[in-house]
Amino acid sequence: RKKYRIAVIPGDGIGQETTPEGLRVLDAAARRFGFDLELVHYDWSCEVYSRTGKMMPDDGLEQLRQSDSVFLGAVGWPGVPDHVSLWGLLIPIRRGFDQYVNLRPCKLLPGATTPLANRGPKDIDFYVVRENTEGEYSSVGGRMFPGTDREFVSQQSILTRIGCDRVMKYAYELAMTRPRRKLTSATKSNGITFTMPYWDERFAEMGKNYPGVTTDQFHIDILCAHFVQHPDWFDVVVGSNLFGDILSDLGPAVAGSIGIAASANINPEKAFPSMFEPVHGSAPDIAGKWIANPIGQIWSGAMMLEHLGEKAAADAIVSGIERMLSEGGPRTRDMGGQAGTVDVGKALAEAV
Amino acid sequence: RKKYRIAVIPGDGIGQETTPEGLRVLDAAARRFGFDLELVHYDWSCEVYSRTGKMMPDDGLEQLRQSDSVFLGAVGWPGVPDHVSLWGLLIPIRRGFDQYVNLRPCKLLPGATTPLANRGPKDIDFYVVRENTEGEYSSVGGRMFPGTDREFVSQQSILTRIGCDRVMKYAYELAMTRPRRKLTSATKSNGITFTMPYWDERFAEMGKNYPGVTTDQFHIDILCAHFVQHPDWFDVVVGSNLFGDILSDLGPAVAGSIGIAASANINPEKAFPSMFEPVHGSAPDIAGKWIANPIGQIWSGAMMLEHLGEKAAADAIVSGIERMLSEGGPRTRDMGGQAGTVDVGKALAEAV
Ligand SMILES: CC(C)[C@H](C(=O)O)[C@@H](O)C(=O)O
Ligand SMILES: CC(C)[C@H](C(=O)O)[C@@H](O)C(=O)O
Numbered sequence: 001r002k003k004y005r006i007a008v009i010p011g012d013g014i015g016q017e018t019t020p021e022g023l024r025v026l027d028a029a030a031r032r033f034g035f036d037l038e039l040v041h042y043d044w045s046c047e048v049y050s051r052t053g054k055m056m057p058d059d060g061l062e063q064l065r066q067s068d069s070v071f072l073g074a075v076g077w078p079g080v081p082d083h084v085s086l087w088g089l090l091i092p093i094r095r096g097f098d099q100y101v102n103l104r105p106c107k108l109l110p111g112a113t114t115p116l117a118n119r120g121p122k123d124i125d126f127y128v129v130r131e132n133t134e135g136e137y138s139s140v141g142g143r144m145f146p147g148t149d150r151e152f153v154s155q156q157s158i159l160t161r162i163g164c165d166r167v168m169k170y171a172y173e174l175a176m177t178r179p180r181r182k183l184t185s186a187t188k189s190n191g192i193t194f195t196m197p198y199w200d201e202r203f204a205e206m207g208k209n210y211p212g213v214t215t216d217q218f219h220i221d222i223l224c225a226h227f228v229q230h231p232d233w234f235d236v237v238v239g240s241n242l243f244g245d246i247l248s249d250l251g252p253a254v255a256g257s258i259g260i261a262a263s264a265n266i267n268p269e270k271a272f273p274s275m276f277e278p279v280h281g282s283a284p285d286i287a288g289k290w291i292a293n294p295i296g297q298i299w300s301g302a303m304m305l306e307h308l309g310e311k312a313a314a315d316a317i318v319s320g321i322e323r324m325l326s327e328g329g330p331r332t333r334d335m336g337g338q339a340g341t342v343d344v345g346k347a348l349a350e351a352v
Numbered sequence: 353r354k355k356y357r358i359a360v361i362p363g364d365g366i367g368q369e370t371t372p373e374g375l376r377v378l379d380a381a382a383r384r385f386g387f388d389l390e391l392v393h394y395d396w397s398c399e400v401y402s403r404t405g406k407m408m409p410d411d412g413l414e415q416l417r418q419s420d421s422v423f424l425g426a427v428g429w430p431g432v433p434d435h436v437s438l439w440g441l442l443i444p445i446r447r448g449f450d451q452y453v454n455l456r457p458c459k460l461l462p463g464a465t466t467p468l469a470n471r472g473p474k475d476i477d478f479y480v481v482r483e484n485t486e487g488e489y490s491s492v493g494g495r496m497f498p499g500t501d502r503e504f505v506s507q508q509s510i511l512t513r514i515g516c517d518r519v520m521k522y523a524y525e526l527a528m529t530r531p532r533r534k535l536t537s538a539t540k541s542n543g544i545t546f547t548m549p550y551w552d553e554r555f556a557e558m559g560k561n562y563p564g565v566t567t568d569q570f571h572i573d574i575l576c577a578h579f580v581q582h583p584d585w586f587d588v589v590v591g592s593n594l595f596g597d598i599l600s601d602l603g604p605a606v607a608g609s610i611g612i613a614a615s616a617n618i619n620p621e622k623a624f625p626s627m628f629e630p631v632h633g634s635a636p637d638i639a640g641k642w643i644a645n646p647i648g649q650i651w652s653g654a655m656m657l658e659h660l661g662e663k664a665a666a667d668a669i670v671s672g673i674e675r676m677l678s679e680g681g682p683r684t685r686d687m688g689g690q691a692g693t694v695d696v697g698k699a700l701a702e703a704v
Contacts, residue, residue, distance in 0.1 A: 082541070083545060115469060115580050115581050117467060117470075136543075139545075140506075143550065149514065150512075151513040152510060152512040152513065153511050154508050154509070154546065155544060155545075155546035156509075157506065157508075158505070158506045159504060160502075161501060161502070188597075190434040191438075191488075191593075191594070192489060193493075193507075194493030195507040198495065198505040220594075220598055221598050224576060224598055224602040224605070225604070225605030226605075228602065242540070245572075246576055248573075249574055249576060249577045250573075250577055253580045253581055254580055258577055258581075
């Protein structure tokens with residue numbers, strides 16, 4: 001019997017409410033598909049920061065390293081600046097564990113409401129593959145002539161050959177597993193003329209190894225427009241850290257699933273644990289009311305099982321979500337229902 | 353009788369077809385509102401480049417400088433790389449004439465079709481103000497260790513105090529003229545931690561001069577999502593060169609007007625001529641067929657007249673467009689009709 005060690009970090013706000021429901025469904029899947037989950041809980045959060053001055057202990061990464069995966073709720077709370085909360089917990093895990101792929105499914109689930117007119121589930125079903133360690137989110141930059149009229153700030157965007165090639169390889173491989181075998185690259189080489197032409201170069205170069213994949217590329221401005229006008233054009237989309245970030249919020253928005261979208265921060269080589277988290281944040285406005293929708297958390301759990309090699313269990317969770325939504329199961333308020341967080345979690349555990 | 357000198361650059365592809373219709377409507381407006389337009393035509397284009405090796409003559413900017421405004425069609429043609437066509441004509445004009453504001457109306461016109469469900473003209477009516485000279489489109493960068501595994505490229509993003517303050521001032525002033533007096537800033541200070549926090553700082557600082565303007569700010573990822581989910585939230589949106597570029601394609605896409613959207617590249621101090629161009633490109637696929645929609649070009653002409661101080665004439669053109677569309681006047685194919693470019697131009701000249 002296989003056993004996986006999972007580091008659980010509920011974090012802040014509704015993360016405290018959705019994580020237990022994620023675990024409830026994971027537990028049901030483990031029992032049905034015959035594997036064990038060993039859970040190790042961490043209370044790292046803004047709340048702990050306010051008492052200890054640290055988002056995680058100095059040896060935090062070493063502690064997490066013992067686990068097969070990290071299952072995260074949400075990070076961030078009003079009053080704690082982002083450079084403390086995000087850069088003290090979320091970003092160090094992504095980078096420290098070289099989780100260089102951020103993967104997000106953009107899928108119109110049956111029964112979910114897209115803001116687009118005349119679009120059904122078969123029109124919106126693609127993945128965004130985002131580079132997750134370099135690019136526009138660099139640590140090289142600074143400010144000059146502070147406080148004067150000549151003041152300026154500068155920040156480098158950096159693309160390495162290693163960084164581009166490995167995320168593109170992942171994207172091409174993913175495209176190979178999809179029926180349409182299509183890969184789109186997000187660029188802006190007509191305006192950002194040092195980094196983005198290099199991105200294009202590496203995309204074309206890697207493509208030589210995948211003659212079976214159909215490719216195209218669009219500048220990010222018109223690509224965002226196409227997401228709205230022609231979501232059916234896309235199958236797998238690969239982008240830099242910033243472009244991937246934008247597209248992986250816009251994609252779920254177009255699919256009407258931004259409140260329920262899942263994401264995976266993956267180290268494909270499994271040299272380090274990967275991390276799975278819903279796309280939504282800590283939602284201070286509804287935290288503590290137990291009305292948050294746990295589907296994003298539960299769907300992230302499915303992505304975790306798939307990464308661990310439990311594909312059948314992962315599929316059972318995703319189809320459980322689809323079935324529950326299309327058969328009119330319990331819904332939280334954001335989806336027009338009255339159910340609480342726990343009701344949805346229980347229904348999905350049942351469905352699995 | 354006032355007289356304005358207009359440099360006309362039809363450029364490439366459908367620019368050759370839409371520009372004459374823009375001029376036809378401008379001419380009608382001039383006659384009705386009592387001013388003169390002195391047109392100076394320039395054939396600068398990829399076609400001329402292929403004969404002469406230059407997109408514009410060495411003294412191109414000096415020639416244009418004699419005019420009050422530049423009226424541009426489209427730049428770019430297959431086979432001529434962007435760094436030649438765009439960086440040889442469009443970008444040098446924007447930068448050489450310090451056109452630091454790129455202004456684009458995002459408006460759902462009556463009779464136009466938005467891809468969004470259940471949205472009408474009063475839900476989508478805002479402006480995107482884009483910084484047009486610095487930021488992510490910088491000229492500082494390069495490549496190291498070429499051809500090896502250690503290869504990397506780097507490009508700086510640069511925000512200056514002068515550059516931020518002047519575009520923000522313009523955006524705040526524009527917000528003051530709008531009934532809702534609301535200004536939204538596009539940021540990404542949670543991920544891009546040197547430049548974007550500075551953008552936020554200058555936005556807050558400038559806001560002190562405009563207590564009557566309501567402000568908010570969103571990270572670009574969720575802002576793109578909000579454009580799709582809640583376009584009615586926005587009134588004036590200000591963004592850096594890249595973020596403004598993205599939002600000013602996404603905004604018109606959401607409004608169903610990407611094929612007919614207008615844009616202005618403005619030097620507000622009028623130290624240099626400003627430039628007015630449709631958002632669409634040269635559209636090689638339909639060029640030469642005289643079926644291109646000239647509304648974007650004509651609308652850009654209205655923005656030009658407004659900038660020159662002929663507000664009544666500008667308003668007459670915009671309401672002419674709205675009237676023609678809602679009363680079922682001639683439409684090109686992209687809007688579901690059968691009319692040619694010239695038919696629409698004539699109808700609008702008539703309407704004015
Ligand atoms: C052609 C390109 C360089 C340009 C830009 O990004 O500035 C275009 O997208 C625009 O918005 O006018
Ligand atoms: C919180 C922020 C730094 C983060 C990012 O941009 O990476 C978030 O938007 C995400 O996509 O996970």
